[in-house]
Amino acid sequence: MEASHPVLIVENLSVSFETPDGIVHAVNDVSFVLHRGKTLGIVGESGSGKSVTASSLMRLNNSVTATTSGSVQVSGKDLMAASDDELRQIRGSEIAMVFQDPMSALNPYYTVGAQIAEAYEVHHPNASKSEVQMKVIDMMTKVGIPNPEQRSKDYPHQFSGGMRQRIVIAIALVNDPKILIADEPTTALDVTVQAQILDLMLSLQAENGMAILLITHDLGVIAEVARDVLVMYAGRVVEKADVEDLFEIPTHPYSWGLLGAVSSLDDSHRGQLKTIEGAPPSLLNLPTGCAFHPRCTYSSENNGQCETLVPSLMQKGPEHSSSACHLQSARVVQIGREVGK
Amino acid sequence: MSKPIALEVRNLVKYFPTGHKGFLGRPSQELKAVDGVSFVLSKGETLGIVGESGCGKSTLARLITRLLDPSSGQVILDSQDITHLRGRRLRDVRRQIQMIFQDPYSSLNPRHSVGQIISAPLEVQGIVSGDELMSRVREMMALVGLNPEHYNRYPHEFSGGQRQRIGIARSLILNPSVIIADEPVSALDVSIQAQILNLLEKLQQDLGLSFIFIAHDLSVVRHIADKVAVMYLGKIVEMGPSSAVYGRSLHPYTTALLSAVPVANPKKRGASGRIRLQGDVPSPVNPPSGCRFRTRCWKASELCASHEPPLIDMGEGHLVACHHPMEPSEGAGKPPVER
Ligand SMILES: Nc1ncnc2c1ncn2[C@@H]1O[C@H](COP(=O)(O)OP(=O)(O)O)[C@@H](O)[C@H]1O
Ligand SMILES: Nc1ncnc2c1ncn2[C@@H]1O[C@H](COP(=O)(O)OP(=O)(O)O)[C@@H](O)[C@H]1O
Numbered sequence: 001m002e003a004s005h006p007v008l009i010v011e012n013l014s015v016s017f018e019t020p021d022g023i024v025h026a027v028n029d030v031s032f033v034l035h036r037g038k039t040l041g042i043v044g045e046s047g048s049g050k051s052v053t054a055s056s057l058m059r060l061n062n063s064v065t066a067t068t069s070g071s072v073q074v075s076g077k078d079l080m081a082a083s084d085d086e087l088r089q090i091r092g093s094e095i096a097m098v099f100q101d102p103m104s105a106l107n108p109y110y111t112v113g114a115q116i117a118e119a120y121e122v123h124h125p126n127a128s129k130s131e132v133q134m135k136v137i138d139m140m141t142k143v144g145i146p147n148p149e150q151r152s153k154d155y156p157h158q159f160s161g162g163m164r165q166r167i168v169i170a171i172a173l174v175n176d177p178k179i180l181i182a183d184e185p186t187t188a189l190d191v192t193v194q195a196q197i198l199d200l201m202l203s204l205q206a207e208n209g210m211a212i213l214l215i216t217h218d219l220g221v222i223a224e225v226a227r228d229v230l231v232m233y234a235g236r237v238v239e240k241a242d243v244e245d246l247f248e249i250p251t252h253p254y255s256w257g258l259l260g261a262v263s264s265l266d267d268s269h270r271g272q273l274k275t276i277e278g279a280p281p282s283l284l285n286l287p288t289g290c291a292f293h294p295r296c297t298y299s300s301e302n303n304g305q306c307e308t309l310v311p312s313l314m315q316k317g318p319e320h321s322s323s324a325c326h327l328q329s330a331r332v333v334q335i336g337r338e339v340g341k
Numbered sequence: 342m343s344k345p346i347a348l349e350v351r352n353l354v355k356y357f358p359t360g361h362k363g364f365l366g367r368p369s370q371e372l373k374a375v376d377g378v379s380f381v382l383s384k385g386e387t388l389g390i391v392g393e394s395g396c397g398k399s400t401l402a403r404l405i406t407r408l409l410d411p412s413s414g415q416v417i418l419d420s421q422d423i424t425h426l427r428g429r430r431l432r433d434v435r436r437q438i439q440m441i442f443q444d445p446y447s448s449l450n451p452r453h454s455v456g457q458i459i460s461a462p463l464e465v466q467g468i469v470s471g472d473e474l475m476s477r478v479r480e481m482m483a484l485v486g487l488n489p490e491h492y493n494r495y496p497h498e499f500s501g502g503q504r505q506r507i508g509i510a511r512s513l514i515l516n517p518s519v520i521i522a523d524e525p526v527s528a529l530d531v532s533i534q535a536q537i538l539n540l541l542e543k544l545q546q547d548l549g550l551s552f553i554f555i556a557h558d559l560s561v562v563r564h565i566a567d568k569v570a571v572m573y574l575g576k577i578v579e580m581g582p583s584s585a586v587y588g589r590s591l592h593p594y595t596t597a598l599l600s601a602v603p604v605a606n607p608k609k610r611g612a613s614g615r616i617r618l619q620g621d622v623p624s625p626v627n628p629p630s631g632c633r634f635r636t637r638c639w640k641a642s643e644l645c646a647s648h649e650p651p652l653i654d655m656g657e658g659h660l661v662a663c664h665h666p667m668e669p670s671e672g673a674g675k676p677p678v679e680r
């Protein structure tokens with residue numbers, strides 16, 4: 001048994017937004033724990049609440065329209081109760097974030113060196129000029145940018161997409177945070193560059209032991225890098241599992257649908273892809289009961305519960321996995337094994 | 342015995358002028374977006390075109406559909422050279438080759454009803470009108486899995502997957518023989534991707550279409566294509582039956598590309614034999630001499646810098662442009678999923 005070091009504990013997180021059309025229930029009752037040195041993946045289709053969950057962990061959601069409830073503890077500190085000063089302290093040195101579009105995270109008018117330096121100085125106000133400069137070069141080297149001394153004087157547009165994402169990672173990690181939240185960090189990149197960036201994140205993690213929360217819509221990326229996985233649908237966690245269990249014995253009908261819908265490089269999968277009929281629901285007007293029921297093949301097997309009762313997360317199959325579904329365990333395991341093979 | 346040819350592309354080239362206009366207003370440099378591409382598309386076949394962003398896939402599509410004029414080369418449709426057609430004869434050709442675009446959001450006019458969008462090509466061609474037009478539209482909507490009663494609705498009332506169905510219906514309304522789909526599922530979620538891929542496959546079989554399917558997602562192309570061409574910096578570096586290219590890739594670039602695709606199986610994680618390309622794709626304004634891939638290739642030799650490798654048939658229609666193709670002993674004999 002390896003000792004576990006929780007660095008982030010999220011309990012019953014819910015986030016809703018007030019909009020002209022009504023209240024959007026973006027995140028509903030999400031709980032998870034992130035451990036030191038480990039990678040937790042969140043997978044789900046667009047609009048399932050992944051990014052809103054991530055932003056809540058830095059308290060980045062718009063405070064005027066957003067209503068947040070639940071608790072978030074970062075290294076033992078209550079994030080929800082933190083003052084603005086404490087928040088500034090937490091951001092960067094405890095938790096840092098990397099987004100899909102590196103260009104939006106960078107200022108086009110400053111050199112990349114200046115931007116790495118600035119992020120460092122926020123948490124090291126007394127650092128000397130030469131110390132800061134050394135840190136900049138050190139970080140650029142770490143994230144694999146050739147000729148760091150010279151390139152630190154270049155502007156963001158002088159870099160390729162992959163190199164820009166490396167710089168964003170350098171900025172995120174300059175204060176040695178315990179937690180890195182990466183929201184679709186490779187979605188905008190080509191596969192060969194994606195592979196480089198994922199390798200980089202994992203090797204930095206091996207070096208400094210940070211915990212990574214990796215958000216993606218790509219099950220392949222999850223399979224390559226995550227240790228534990230949350231599957232989200234319509235703002236809720238519908239399955240929580242070890243990555244190997246998720247692919248071997250998935251325990252939620254939505255996970256079954258997702259796994260069946262992925263094309264693969266392996267030609268044994270040719271022919272009709274399995275599909276999930278219909279489209280995800282509007283978060284303004286969620287279906288009653290299990291939000292997945294209008295698209296679910298198995299909703300007729302549960303005596304009408306699917307339409308009326310929200311299922312809660314329970315162990316249905318493997319020891320460390322749980323899913324929110326009204327199906328009986330035996331049935332779940334039977335179908336899960338078939339899908340997983 | 343070979344199948345009848347639907348479309349042939351011969352030595353197609355597109356250079357875009359770029360940089361500041363120099364002396365006498367001539368562009369100082371040229372961006373070599375597509376640089377000598379040739380292939381044959383047989384009737385009823387799906388040719389997949391893969392490669393990383395900027396390698397020239399969309400430009401190639403726009404050259405074939407005559408949305409762009411080539412710098413040189415030929416496009417031959419059903420034995421007719423269509424490269425320089427204009428006016429009415431070009432319009433006739435446009436009936437036969439249709440395109441499906443990536444972004445179902447931006448390629449549909451938000452102020453037009455679905456019925457108007459789908460019927461627009463018919464009206465441009467001026468072939469049918471009134472009741473017949475309406476019945477063709479409804480028929481087409483049903484064919485692509487849309488409710489024909491919704492012809493009066495507007496694009497924003499549809500989900501992303503349904504909007505792509507609208508785009509597909511529009512492309513099919515003129516009974517084309519060739520469809521060019523440029524990243525048709527890239528903007529969609531996986532569960533919706535699968536719906537659209539299944540629809541495209543079914544339509545192709547039912548209507549006997551010839552298909553060019555462009556995507557950066559190698560798994561999606563593996564799923565749908567009979568034959569695949571891999572592009573790098575404006576050139577085809579490898580081409581052949583999908584099973585051959587995916588199973589025994591010969592070009593180092595293809596091999597590296599395949600080995601970078603994340604595999605949805607945690608048990609195959611971090612296996613050995615994975616190739617990681619260093620650096621970025623060079624600029625298409627000044628591509629490397631000789632083989633364009635040589636600056637990132639671990640097998641590059643002096644020959645690669647001095648001589649451009651021609652695209653050669655290595656047997657059974659499996660073509661490669663490389664001085665040092667992969668040997669089976671290098672791991673290329675096994676599909677990358679067995680790494
Ligand atoms: N500021 C906001 N105001 C209103 N709705 C929002 C806001 N931010 C996100 N949402 C909505 O919350 C839902 C979840 O969004 P998001 O977390 O971005 O999904 P994902 O990252 O999984 O694609 C979406 O329906 C989105 O439209
Ligand atoms: N109209 C244009 N003018 C100048 N350059 C262009 C134009 N269209 C495309 N390009 C350039 O041509 C190259 C190939 O682009 P494109 O065909 O869109 O690639 P892909 O579709 O494979 O991503 C890129 O370098 C791109 O910037």
Ligand code: SF4
Binds near residue numbers: 252291297298299
């Ligand atoms: S609770 Fe019912 S509707 Fe929801 S996933 Fe399970 S079987 Fe399907």
Ligand SMILES: [Mg+2]
Binds near residue numbers: 052
């Ligand atoms: Mg998101």
Ligand SMILES: [Mg+2]
Binds near residue numbers: 398399400
């Ligand atoms: Mg393109």
